[in-house]
Amino acid sequence: MDHFLYRNGILHAEDVPLPQIAADVGTPFYVYSAATLTRHYQLFKEALDGIPNLVCYAMKSNSNQAVLKLLADLGAGMDVVSGGEYLRAKAAGVPGDRIVFSGVGKTRAEMELALGGGVRQVNVESEPELELLGQVAVSMEKTVPITIRVNPDVDAKTHAKIATGKSENKFGIPIARAREIFGRAASTPGVQVIGIDVHIGSQLTDLAPFEAAYLKVAELTHRLREDGHDIKRLDLGGGLGIPYARSNEAPPLPMDYGALIKRTVGDLGVEVEIEPGRLISGNAGLMIAAVIYVKQGEGRDFLILDAAMNDLIRPAMYDAYHDIVPVAEPEPGAEQAPYDIVGPVCESGDTFTKQRDMPPLTAGDLVAFRSAGAYGAVMSSEYNTRPLIPEVLVKGDHFAVIRPRPAIDEIINRDIVPEWL
Numbered sequence: 387m388d389h390f391l392y393r394n395g396i397l398h399a400e401d402v403p404l405p406q407i408a409a410d411v412g413t414p415f416y417v418y419s420a421a422t423l424t425r426h427y428q429l430f431k432e433a434l435d436g437i438p439n440l441v442c443y444a445m446k447s448n449s450n451q452a453v454l455k456l457l458a459d460l461g462a463g464m465d466v467v468s469g470g471e472y473l474r475a476k477a478a479g480v481p482g483d484r485i486v487f488s489g490v491g492k493t494r495a496e497m498e499l500a501l502g503g504g505v506r507q508v509n510v511e512s513e514p515e516l517e518l519l520g521q522v523a524v525s526m527e528k529t530v531p532i533t534i535r536v537n538p539d540v541d542a543k544t545h546a547k548i549a550t551g552k553s554e555n556k557f558g559i560p561i562a563r564a565r566e567i568f569g570r571a572a573s574t575p576g577v578q579v580i581g582i583d584v585h586i587g588s589q590l591t592d593l594a595p596f597e598a599a600y601l602k603v604a605e606l607t608h609r610l611r612e613d614g615h616d617i618k619r620l621d622l623g624g625g626l627g628i629p630y631a632r633s634n635e636a637p638p639l640p641m642d643y644g645a646l647i648k649r650t651v652g653d654l655g656v657e658v659e660i661e662p663g664r665l666i667s668g669n670a671g672l673m674i675a676a677v678i679y680v681k682q683g684e685g686r687d688f689l690i691l692d693a694a695m696n697d698l699i700r701p702a703m704y705d706a707y708h709d710i711v712p713v714a715e716p717e718p719g720a721e722q723a724p725y726d727i728v729g730p731v732c733e734s735g736d737t738f739t740k741q742r743d744m745p746p747l748t749a750g751d752l753v754a755f756r757s758a759g760a761y762g763a764v765m766s767s768e769y770n771t772r773p774l775i776p777e778v779l780v781k782g783d784h785f786a787v788i789r790p791r792p793a794i795d796e797i798i799n800r801d802i803v804p805e806w807l
């Protein structure tokens with residue numbers, strides 16, 4: 387469910403008509419709904435009700451300060467994967483004891499940052515990382531709580547570029563070696579083993595891979611306890627998928643996912659953490675673009691938009707599907723025609739979709755890309771010297787720019803021409 391609905395023939399973000407925002411900030415832009423973000427966070431809280439839990443929003447999906455503050459104020463924890471994200475979480479007011487530090491390549495500087503500012507736990511992903519973290523903690527005269535991320539060798543049945551739980555992926559330690567490596571961690575000064583971490587991939591549309599992974603983690607919990615480890619926390623990762631196409635079958639709901647968690651690990655007497663990103667922010671955002679030209683090509687027509695692959699890279703990178711709808715609702719029964727919908731960037735990969743049926747559109751018309759709140763703005767670039775597009779947050783009948791569009795001069799002036807040139 388989201389809060390982007392047609393009213394009187396115009397697509398709204400909550401109570402704000404999108405053409406009003408377009409007139410104010412120009413196109414293209416991202417727009418997020420506060421009510422949808424809130425609702426999605428609460429769905430997870432409701433789903434995990436009854437077991438001790440912390441929902442740690444995976445801020446890599448959308449890390450705007452306003453989005454973080456909204457979720458932090460609701461009580462969310464944060465899953466961070468870099469020093470930059472750690473500082474962003476802190477800047478949004480998230481206390482250290484609600485920040486989980488994930489990632490396969492943490493540097494010494496990042497460890498020092500997290501230990502200095504406070505961290506709920508570090509999710510360790512390898513033996514060399516364990517060793518370095520221990521050294522850093524000892525040198526800072528601290529003991530850092532850790533989980534160790536296991537790679538359960540489960541096929542998440544998602545796009546290969548976002549699957550993380552197979553043994554060939556770079557993530558986690560092989561589950562078969564877990565007892566040995568947990569043993570090593572127990573005798574590593576500076577770290578305190580408190581639990582197990584697992585994350586098998588993103589945009590999962592079936593619960594079976596989660597179930598397979600969580601059962602392995604439950605089994606491992608028993609074995610590690612037999613070995614004398616005090617396993618009191620399980621970080622079960624993120625990854626629950628969202629519906630990208632309204633016509634398709636909907637993926638499982640957070641409530642079903644919560645029931646699965648309770649069924650698989652609920653009787654272990656552990657505290658559960660989850661790290662959802664996409665499900666919280668994905669359908670809470672749209673990207674709005676305007677049509678620049680309708681171009682007749684050889685045997686196909688193109689809708690050339692003012693947004694491009696640098697603004698929303700998911701179609702080019704993962705062949706991802708996004709619903710694209712006109713902001714002005716088409717008349718019922720309006721005739722549709724197939725278009726290739728493209729941006730102005732100078733490569734053919736700058737194609738959002740091919741031969742998509744669309745109602746009649748002309749230059750200046752606005753279109754909305756749905757499900758663009760996650761991995762949209764955060765993955766954008768300035769390729770072709772196209773400024774990062776603004777982000778707007780809507781709450782009820784008001785909206786605010788939460789990241790402005792930079793002037794081209796700001797971009798040019800970041801470069802430095804050496805005086806000796």
Ligand code: LLP
Binds near residue numbers: 489
């Ligand atoms: N936890 C860890 C350790 C992760 O690596 C990720 C995502 C998440 C949580 C959040 O997963 P989510 O709930 O959002 O599925 N750029 C790609 C997605 C990359 C996901 C990377 N890791 C895309 O646009 O589809």
